Amino acid sequence: MKLLSIDTSNYALGVAILDGDQVIGEYITNIKKNHSVRVMPAIETLMKDCDMKPSDLSKIVVAEGPGSYTGVRIGVTIAKTLAWTLNIPLTGVSSLEVLAASAGRYFEGVISPIFDARRGQIYTGLYQFHEGKLITKNKDQLILSKDWAAELKERSEKVLFIGNDLLLHKETFEGINGTQAVFAEITEHNPRPAELALLGRDKEVEDIHSFVPNYIRLAEAEANWIKANKEKIRK
Template identity: 80%
Template sequence: MTVLSIDTSNYTLGVALLDGDYVKGEYITNLKKNHSVRVMPAIEQLMKDCDIKPADLSKIVVAKGPGSYTGVRIGVTIAKTLAWTLNIPLVGVSSLEVCAATAGRYFEGVISPLFDARRGQIYTGLYQFDNGHLHTLQEDQLLLSADWAPKLKEQERKILFIGNDLPIHRSIFEEVLGDQAVFAEITEQNPRPSELALIGRDKEGEDIHTFVPNYIRLAEAETNWLKANKEKKEINHD
């Protein structure tokens, strides 16, 4: 089975090719650049370098969010298009789960991957490896990092934090958790697309037409539009 994985859900752009138990190739950058013009050339170049043709692909695995609204949408749209065109299964995996898998495999504790969501908020969840398998302890959610830290304190065990946005919120976790908090090294922060491929390799394919990203919240522009229209209706009603 040859799996192509795609992750554009945050600044990190990653694509990988997994052939059975062998990682044939992997491409990662962590740049604030337009994923929409870079991801397809990255896929094409990786497949060319690895001597893989589109017809050789068995499954497409995509990071489905949470993360950047635009980034998540780009990755999911491309993944759905490829899966539909090639008539092969499509699998979506939590972007946070991929982040947790990147550095937590041999950590004896629980893992809290995070992405910054602005205004003191983070996208996060709680994961743990058990016998080589990553399990979800708490589903992905959006909340203030100042509210998340006390909840983690109740775990009474080591917590591994991972994610490129960690420096924004690190001081809060250090203050509340002290030695209970463990922070991944900078070389472990980028979510690995090969981990994404591995997670999705054995999962059942999803319905391509009904598959949607997991934004967790509406895009800010959409939220503001809904709020403005609600206020406008209330004014007209009065």
């Protein structure tokens, strides 16, 4: 089975091709440039370098969020279009789960991937590897970083914090969690698209037409519209 994975859910853009148990190609950048312009050329270049045609693909795996609203939407839209056009299965994987898998495989403790959500908030979850499988300990959520740190302090095990946005909240975790907190190296903060492919290889298939991104919360513009039109909606 040849899988193409796509992750545009945050600043890091990643695509990879997994052929059975072998990663045959992987492309990652972490720059603030328009994913909508760059992702298809990245896919085309990777497939050309790997001597593959779209018809060789057996499955598409996409990072479904949370993350940047625009970024998540771009990745999911392209993944759905490719899967529908090629008539192959589509699978979505949590963007936080991908980040946790990218550096925590040999960590003896729990893993907290971090995406900044502004105003002191983060998108995070809690994961742990058990017998080679990544297990979800706490589901993905939106929470204040200080509240998350306090919640983790109640646990006895070490916590590995990981993510490109970690620096924005590191002081909070250092202050509340102390020696319980372990911070990933800078080379480990980019989510690996190859891990995305591996995670999605055996996950269940989505219905292409009904599959939507997992934003966790409404976009600010949507939330403001609902608030402003609450009375109209009730009527």
